[in-house]
Ligand SMILES: Nc1nc2c(ncn2[C@@H]2O[C@H](COP(=O)(O)OP(=O)(O)OP(=O)(O)O)[C@@H](O)[C@H]2O)c(=O)[nH]1
Protein backbone atom coordinates (compact mmCIF):
# COMPACT_ATOMS: atom_id res chain seq x y z
CA UNK A 183 0.00 0.00 0.00
CA UNK A 184 1.47 3.31 -0.99
CA UNK A 185 1.03 6.73 0.59
CA UNK A 186 -0.59 9.33 -1.65
CA UNK A 187 1.80 11.32 -3.78
CA UNK A 188 0.59 14.57 -2.22
CA UNK A 189 2.37 13.82 1.08
CA UNK A 190 5.97 15.01 1.02
CA UNK A 191 8.37 12.96 3.11
CA UNK A 192 11.02 15.69 2.94
CA UNK A 193 9.22 18.30 5.01
CA UNK A 194 11.34 20.61 7.15
CA UNK A 195 9.54 21.88 10.25
CA UNK A 196 12.30 24.35 11.19
CA UNK A 197 12.16 25.96 7.74
CA UNK A 198 8.36 25.91 7.88
CA UNK A 199 8.39 27.73 11.22
CA UNK A 200 10.76 30.40 9.90
CA UNK A 201 8.61 30.80 6.79
CA UNK A 202 5.47 31.07 8.95
CA UNK A 203 7.16 33.77 11.02
CA UNK A 204 8.07 35.76 7.89
CA UNK A 205 4.62 35.19 6.40
CA UNK A 206 2.70 36.39 9.46
CA UNK A 207 5.07 39.33 10.00
CA UNK A 208 4.58 40.37 6.37
CA UNK A 209 0.82 40.41 7.03
CA UNK A 210 1.38 42.74 9.96
CA UNK A 211 1.00 40.31 12.84
CA UNK A 212 2.68 41.24 16.13
CA UNK A 213 4.60 38.08 17.01
CA UNK A 214 6.04 39.47 20.22
CA UNK A 215 3.07 39.03 22.55
CA UNK A 216 2.94 36.14 25.03
CA UNK A 217 0.07 34.72 23.01
CA UNK A 218 1.64 34.96 19.54
CA UNK A 219 5.30 34.31 20.32
CA UNK A 220 4.96 30.60 19.55
CA UNK A 221 2.40 31.01 16.78
CA UNK A 222 4.84 30.38 13.90
CA UNK A 223 5.86 27.12 15.58
CA UNK A 224 2.22 26.14 16.18
CA UNK A 225 1.28 27.08 12.65
CA UNK A 226 4.05 24.99 11.10
CA UNK A 227 3.10 22.04 13.27
CA UNK A 228 -0.62 22.44 12.57
CA UNK A 229 -0.15 22.45 8.81
CA UNK A 230 2.27 19.55 9.04
CA UNK A 231 -0.38 17.63 11.01
CA UNK A 232 -2.90 18.34 8.28
CA UNK A 233 -0.54 16.67 5.82
CA UNK A 234 0.32 13.66 7.99
CA UNK A 235 -1.98 10.70 7.57
CA UNK A 236 -1.45 7.82 9.97
CA UNK A 237 -0.12 4.79 8.15
CA UNK A 238 -1.91 1.49 8.60
CA UNK A 239 -2.32 -1.98 7.18
CA UNK A 240 -5.58 -2.40 5.23
CA UNK A 241 -6.43 -5.76 6.81
CA UNK A 242 -8.61 -7.88 4.56
CA UNK A 243 -10.32 -11.22 5.18
CA UNK A 244 -11.53 -13.99 2.91
CA UNK A 245 -15.18 -13.53 2.05
CA UNK A 246 -16.08 -16.81 3.73
CA UNK A 247 -19.77 -16.03 3.97
CA UNK A 248 -19.89 -15.41 0.23
CA UNK A 249 -21.38 -11.96 0.80
CA UNK A 250 -22.62 -10.76 -2.59
CA UNK A 251 -24.46 -7.62 -1.48
CA UNK A 252 -23.27 -4.06 -1.10
CA UNK A 253 -21.37 -3.25 2.07
CA UNK A 254 -21.96 0.41 2.88
CA UNK A 255 -20.42 2.77 5.40
CA UNK A 256 -21.87 6.22 5.82
CA UNK A 257 -20.69 9.57 7.12
CA UNK A 258 -16.97 9.00 7.64
CA UNK A 259 -15.84 12.49 8.66
CA UNK A 260 -12.71 14.02 7.18
CA UNK A 261 -10.76 17.27 7.06
CA UNK A 262 -8.54 18.15 4.14
CA UNK A 263 -6.79 21.23 2.79
CA UNK A 264 -7.73 22.96 -0.44
CA UNK A 265 -4.54 23.18 -2.47
CA UNK A 266 -5.59 26.47 -4.05
CA UNK A 267 -5.98 28.54 -0.88
CA UNK A 268 -4.40 26.35 1.81
CA UNK A 269 -7.67 26.50 3.78
CA UNK A 270 -9.54 23.46 5.12
CA UNK A 271 -12.44 21.74 3.53
CA UNK A 272 -14.40 19.44 5.80
CA UNK A 273 -17.13 16.95 5.27
CA UNK A 274 -17.98 13.28 5.10
CA UNK A 275 -17.54 10.27 2.87
CA UNK A 276 -20.04 7.52 2.06
CA UNK A 277 -18.57 4.27 0.81
CA UNK A 278 -20.08 1.19 -0.73
CA UNK A 279 -18.47 -1.87 -2.26
CA UNK A 280 -19.64 -5.11 -3.71
CA UNK A 281 -17.18 -7.69 -2.40
CA UNK A 282 -15.31 -10.20 -4.48
CA UNK A 283 -13.19 -12.83 -2.76
CA UNK A 284 -12.24 -10.51 0.11
CA UNK A 285 -13.82 -8.13 2.61
CA UNK A 286 -11.93 -5.30 4.33
CA UNK A 287 -11.77 -4.54 8.06
CA UNK A 288 -14.46 -1.92 8.65
CA UNK A 289 -12.18 0.58 10.41
CA UNK A 290 -9.84 0.54 7.41
CA UNK A 291 -12.34 2.47 5.33
CA UNK A 292 -12.10 5.45 7.70
CA UNK A 293 -8.33 5.09 7.77
CA UNK A 294 -8.26 5.03 3.97
CA UNK A 295 -10.20 8.28 3.86
CA UNK A 296 -7.67 9.91 6.19
CA UNK A 297 -4.79 8.62 4.08
CA UNK A 298 -5.90 10.67 1.10
CA UNK A 299 -7.52 13.60 2.93
CA UNK A 300 -4.39 14.57 4.84
CA UNK A 301 -2.57 16.60 2.26
CA UNK A 302 -3.13 19.38 -0.28
CA UNK A 303 -6.15 18.29 -2.25
CA UNK A 304 -9.05 19.09 -4.52
CA UNK A 305 -12.28 17.32 -3.70
CA UNK A 306 -12.57 15.59 -7.07
CA UNK A 307 -9.12 14.00 -6.76
CA UNK A 308 -9.75 12.99 -3.15
CA UNK A 309 -12.93 11.21 -4.28
CA UNK A 310 -11.34 9.24 -7.08
CA UNK A 311 -8.20 8.41 -5.06
CA UNK A 312 -10.34 6.82 -2.36
CA UNK A 313 -12.25 4.77 -4.94
CA UNK A 314 -9.07 3.69 -6.76
CA UNK A 315 -7.42 2.73 -3.48
CA UNK A 316 -10.28 0.39 -2.58
CA UNK A 317 -10.22 -1.14 -6.06
CA UNK A 318 -6.47 -1.76 -5.86
CA UNK A 319 -6.51 -2.99 -2.27
CA UNK A 320 -9.50 -5.31 -2.40
CA UNK A 321 -10.30 -6.07 -6.03
CA UNK A 322 -14.04 -5.84 -5.30
CA UNK A 323 -16.74 -6.24 -7.95
CA UNK A 324 -17.71 -2.62 -7.58
CA UNK A 325 -17.07 0.53 -5.55
CA UNK A 326 -18.99 3.74 -4.94
CA UNK A 327 -17.68 6.79 -3.12
CA UNK A 328 -19.62 9.98 -2.43
CA UNK A 329 -17.90 12.95 -0.77
CA UNK A 330 -19.79 15.91 0.68
CA UNK A 331 -17.76 18.88 1.83
CA UNK A 332 -17.84 22.53 2.74
CA UNK A 333 -14.86 24.56 1.59
CA UNK A 334 -13.64 27.26 3.97
CA UNK A 335 -12.19 29.14 1.01
CA UNK A 336 -15.78 29.66 -0.14
CA UNK A 337 -17.18 30.28 3.32
CA UNK A 338 -14.66 32.60 4.95
CA UNK A 339 -13.49 34.63 1.96
CA UNK A 340 -14.07 34.96 -1.77
CA UNK A 341 -17.67 33.98 -2.51
CA UNK A 342 -18.43 34.09 1.26
CA UNK A 343 -21.20 31.52 1.18
CA UNK A 344 -21.91 29.44 4.29
CA UNK A 345 -23.27 25.93 4.38
CA UNK A 346 -22.82 25.17 0.68
CA UNK A 347 -22.04 21.51 0.17
CA UNK A 348 -20.07 20.28 -2.82
CA UNK A 349 -20.91 16.67 -3.66
CA UNK A 350 -18.57 14.52 -5.74
CA UNK A 351 -18.73 10.85 -6.60
CA UNK A 352 -16.57 8.09 -8.04
CA UNK A 353 -18.13 4.81 -9.15
CA UNK A 354 -16.21 1.78 -10.31
CA UNK A 355 -17.07 -1.70 -11.63
CA UNK A 356 -20.64 -2.94 -11.13
CA UNK A 357 -21.60 0.08 -9.01
CA UNK A 358 -21.03 2.08 -12.18
CA UNK A 359 -22.14 -0.40 -14.82
CA UNK A 360 -25.08 -2.27 -13.28
CA UNK A 361 -28.17 -0.03 -12.93
CA UNK A 362 -29.67 -2.08 -10.08
CA UNK A 363 -26.46 -1.96 -8.01
CA UNK A 364 -25.95 1.74 -8.75
CA UNK A 365 -29.49 2.57 -7.70
CA UNK A 366 -29.14 0.49 -4.53
CA UNK A 367 -25.90 2.31 -3.71
CA UNK A 368 -27.53 5.71 -4.11
CA UNK A 369 -30.56 4.65 -2.08
CA UNK A 370 -28.20 3.88 0.83
CA UNK A 371 -26.32 7.14 0.31
CA UNK A 372 -29.49 9.22 0.06
CA UNK A 373 -31.00 7.52 3.10
CA UNK A 374 -28.14 8.96 5.13
CA UNK A 375 -28.09 12.38 3.45
CA UNK A 376 -28.85 15.36 5.62
CA UNK A 377 -27.94 13.58 8.84
N1 LIG B 1 -12.88 22.06 -8.60
C1 LIG B 1 -12.45 22.44 -7.38
N2 LIG B 1 -12.21 23.75 -7.17
C2 LIG B 1 -11.81 24.10 -5.92
C3 LIG B 1 -11.62 23.20 -4.88
N3 LIG B 1 -11.23 23.89 -3.78
C4 LIG B 1 -11.20 25.19 -4.15
N4 LIG B 1 -11.55 25.33 -5.45
C5 LIG B 1 -11.69 26.50 -6.31
O1 LIG B 1 -10.48 26.89 -6.89
C6 LIG B 1 -10.73 28.12 -7.54
C7 LIG B 1 -9.50 28.97 -7.60
O2 LIG B 1 -9.86 30.05 -8.40
P1 LIG B 1 -9.05 31.42 -8.54
O3 LIG B 1 -9.89 32.33 -9.37
O4 LIG B 1 -7.67 31.11 -9.01
O5 LIG B 1 -8.94 31.89 -7.03
P2 LIG B 1 -9.66 33.10 -6.29
O6 LIG B 1 -9.40 34.38 -7.05
O7 LIG B 1 -9.22 33.08 -4.87
O8 LIG B 1 -11.20 32.71 -6.44
P3 LIG B 1 -12.42 32.96 -5.44
O9 LIG B 1 -12.45 31.85 -4.46
O10 LIG B 1 -13.63 32.94 -6.36
O11 LIG B 1 -12.22 34.31 -4.79
C8 LIG B 1 -11.90 28.74 -6.77
O12 LIG B 1 -13.02 28.79 -7.61
C9 LIG B 1 -12.15 27.74 -5.64
O13 LIG B 1 -13.52 27.68 -5.23
C10 LIG B 1 -11.85 21.82 -5.15
O14 LIG B 1 -11.70 20.93 -4.31
N5 LIG B 1 -12.26 21.49 -6.41
Ligand SMILES: [Zn+2]
Nearest residue numbers: 264266267335
Ligand atom coordinates in the same frame (compact mmCIF):
# COMPACT_ATOMS: atom_id res chain seq x y z
ZN1 LIG C 1 -9.81 26.87 -1.94
